[in-house]
Amino acid sequence: MTDDDTVRPLGTVALSTWIDRIWAWSRFIPASGCSGSLAAVVLAVALVVLDQWRLTVPTVAIGIVVALTLALVVAYAVRRYQGWRFELQDDALYLERGVVTVVETAVPFVRVQHVDTQFGPIERVLGLSSVVVYTAGSRNADVRIPGLTPDRARSLQETLRELAIESEAEDAV
Amino acid sequence: MLALQRGVTGFSMPFFFVMISASVVDFVAIGWVFWLAPIGFVAGAGYGLAHYYRFGYAVTADTVDVSSGVFSRRSREIPYRRIQNVDVSQGLLQRVLGVAVVSIETAGGGDTEATLRFVSDDEADWIRAEIRRLTAATAESTADSDADRPASAAESVPASPAASTRRDRSEDGTAPTQLFELEAGELLLYALSSFRWGAAVFPLVLVLFLTDADSGTNLVPAFVFDAARPFGGPATLEGAAVGPLLVLIAVSLVQWSVFTYVSSAVYTIASYYGFRLGRAGDDFVYERGLLQRYSGSIPADKVQSVTIAENPLQRLLGYAGLWVETAGYGPDSGDGSQATVPMARRDRVSRFAENLTGAKPSRFQSPPPLARRRYLVRYALIGCVVVAAAFGLARVSALERWYLAAVVFVAVPPAAHLRYANLGYVVGDDHLVIRTGFWKRRTTVIPYYRIQTVATRRSVFQRRLELASLTVDTASSRTFVWGTPTIYDIDLETAREIHGTGRERLQSALRDRARTDDIGLSVDFT
Known part of the structure; x- marks a missing residue:
């Protein structure tokens, strides 16, 4: 694991460096794909229930719908992973993300209220964690950086905390 | 103490x-x-x-x-x-x-x-x-290490109000200086020209109440039929032809709108009767209400942004309202915005806003004409949806001539143009001014030092046209209702530039604030 890239204040950092990218691929994609697959399963169950209860839905149709959903989910997860970038710039945390709508967000360190490290159930199984940065803003007040290893997440949290304190974290609200 | x-x-x-x-x-x-x-x-x-x-x-x-x-x-x-x-x-x-x-x-x-x-x-x-x-x-x-005090408009706002208010703060505990009083004419105008959609519920509740009282089981109260009969409405719902039914619906809708309008006006008068805004130290104090009285204080240094709100009718009459937003949640409106001036002549409001924030009036910049084309396409698509819906309705009901719904396309070009024409932004020295909306046009002044996050958003369609929307988030809680201030559909280059400017100016404003001791807002704005 190379952790030093998160501590470095400058330079674009993708979700992982090249070496552990493959490693992360095998995990991050399932991580974001899991919820999507769950949706596919729910959809399948709903269709089966509909089939039993109201009108007949051909089994092939169910199969096709589920397969399509799964394909979409996988494509979405891959795109999401490819599009994800974050960077610690000299005054702000900069993020680029999104598939349908690409969002470039800058969170000035001065505005960071607190930083969380989160481990969701799926993430825990895969050995991943996320860092969530909160601001006092009203919309998009929490910015999430998913798909980090627990160690990296902790060191990133630490770095952000230090940067927030360094930038004289007085509040403006 | x-x-x-x-x-x-x-x-x-x-x-x-x-x-x-x-x-x-x-x-x-x-x-x-x-x-x-x-x-x-x-x-x-x-x-x-x-x-x-x-x-x-x-x-x-x-x-x-x-x-x-x-x-x-x-x-x-x-x-x-x-x-x-x-x-x-x-x-x-x-x-x-x-x-x-x-x-x-x-x-x-x-x-x-x-x-x-x-x-x-x-x-x-x-x-x-x-x-x-x-x-x-x-x-x-804590004045020396004054960290809680925003100060970016140091140049544009003369230091006198802030400095003097600081001194006389201790003795003004009781008697606030009056800044603005809503006159009867302005109140009436405000009541008649503002529409509260919440009031639409009121007639419904009234009708429910009435039906409960007299007719009991009947779903539609008798007066609805009575009102529609002179215009050819049906006597009962059962077995009524489509024509009379449509008349009934139209008459009821008119009735409903009138009721809504009246109750909205009454509500506005009741809640803004006797509106007064004053200054006590660095705080705004307000008072309003006919039956239910509201009063309160808003510290000037907690103000996140200032918004001028006006609807087409008010624009026509040359009036507008001025609102300040804090990060708190008000008891009445459910958010942190308070009218500092509910209604006044447009030029007066502009002057107030200018004095309050120190933002110099300057020409609004418009998004590229490409944006207008985008709205044209967008509204045309909505028109298609409407026509499709009419077609669908014609399939399941006796409705003929569904293609008449195509008249909505006539409204598409003006709608797109109005949406585009009302968009505007100013990248000032100390403030970002964003204007959006036709029906409820809002011009929001955001001091750079209030920026929480900036985000450039590009949807699939915007990416194709190389356009982007810039969202500037503040801690103002009004954004839950009004939406986060956004400059829509500007060139990607421009968006990135403003994005950078916003970040830069935030940092320099914060540095300025650490040096000087100015709250950046003039409390004596009238």
């Missing part, structure tokens, strides 16, 4: 709880009421009394402490520096009984942080004055 411990005054708590418990019990079965209501009464009254005796608050040297709860206790300390606004409201019954509700707002959470119910009139005023005084005192003591 002595810590003053006071019990909550007032005695209407039990009544309040009785009313709630009675209404809860009511729906079960009519017969139960007779023996359940007394039980509810006793339980409610008991709980109310317990709540009353277990509720306490204290105004100490540096915090407001509130402890409450019958079964699970909660005590809360709110530091003065964190208080956003303090509001006092008084309903009709409360006015008769001489009690008031004091709400203390902070930026945290999604709710009012401390609500002191049933404090006496004088007590409420005293609390408000005391909080203001102590907040000022706290700010004073």
Whole structure:
């Protein structure tokens, strides 16, 4: 694991460096794909229930719908992973993300209220964690950086905390 | 400063709880009421009394402490520096009984942080004055390392108001200087020209109430038919032809709109009657309301952004309203924005806004014409959806000539143009000014030092056209209702540039603020 890239204040950092990218691929994609697959399963169950209860839905149709959903989910997860970038710039945390709508967000360190490290159930199984940065803003007040290893997440949290304190974290609200 | 411990005054708590418990019990079965209501009464009254005796608050040297709860206790300390606004409201019954509700707002959470119910009139005023005084005192003591005070408009706003108010702060505890008073004409104009969609519920409730009272089982009250009959409406719903039914619907809609309009106007008059805005130290203090009185104070250094709001009718008449937004949540509007000037002549409002924020009036920049094309396509698509819906309706009902729905396309070009024409932005030295909306045009002035995050968003369609929307987030809670201030559909290059400018100016504003001691807002804006 190379952790030093998160501590470095400058330079674009993708979700992982090249070496552990493959490693992360095998995990991050399932991580974001899991919820999507769950949706596919729910959809399948709903269709089966509909089939039993109201009108007949051909089994092939169910199969096709589920397969399509799964394909979409996988494509979405891959795109999401490819599009994800974050960077610690000299005054702000900069993020680029999104598939349908690409969002470039800058969170000035001065505005960071607190930083969380989160481990969701799926993430825990895969050995991943996320860092969530909160601001006092009203919309998009929490910015999430998913798909980090627990160690990296902790060191990133630490770095952000230090940067927030360094930038004289007085509040403006 | 002595810590003053006071019990909550007032005695209407039990009544309040009785009313709630009675209404809860009511729906079960009519017969139960007779023996359940007394039980509810006793339980409610008991709980109310317990709540009353277990509720306490204290105004100490540096915090407001509130402890409450019958079964699970909660005590809360709110530091003065964190208080956003303090509001006092008084309903009709409360006015008769001489009690008031004091709400203390902070930026945290999604709710009012401390609500002191049933404090006496004088007590409420005293609390408000005391909080203001102590907040000022706290700010004073930390004035050197003054971190809580925004100061970016140092150049554009003369330092005099801020400097002088700081000095006379201690002696102005009681008598605020009047800044603005809503005149009868302005109030009437405001009431008649503003439309509150919430009021649309009122006629419905009234109708439900009426049907419940007289006709009982009949779904549609008799007066609806009576009103529509002269125009060819049906006598009953059963077996009525499509034509008369349409007449009935149209007449009812007109009725409904008129009712809504009237009740909205009445509501506006009732809530903004006697509006007065004053200045006490660095705080704005306001007062309004006919039956239910509202009053409160908004610290000028807690103001996140300033918005001028106007609808087409008001624009036509040359009037507008001015709103300030804080990060707190108001008792009435459910968010942190307060009208500082609900309605006044447009030029006056512009002057107020200019004095208040120090933002010099300058030409708005428009998004590229490409944006207009985008809206054209967007609205055309909506038009297609409408026509498709009409077609679908024609399939399942007796509706013919569904293609007449295509008239909506006539509205597409003007709609796209109006949307485009009302978009505008100014990248000022100290402020970002964003204007959007035709029906409810809002011009928001955001000081750079209030920026929380900036985001450039590009949807699939925007990416194709190389356009982007720039969202500037502040801590203002008004954005929950009004949406985050966004510059829509500008060139990607421009968006990135403003994105960078915003970030840069935020940093330099923060540096300036550390050096100078200016709140960047002029309290004497009128």
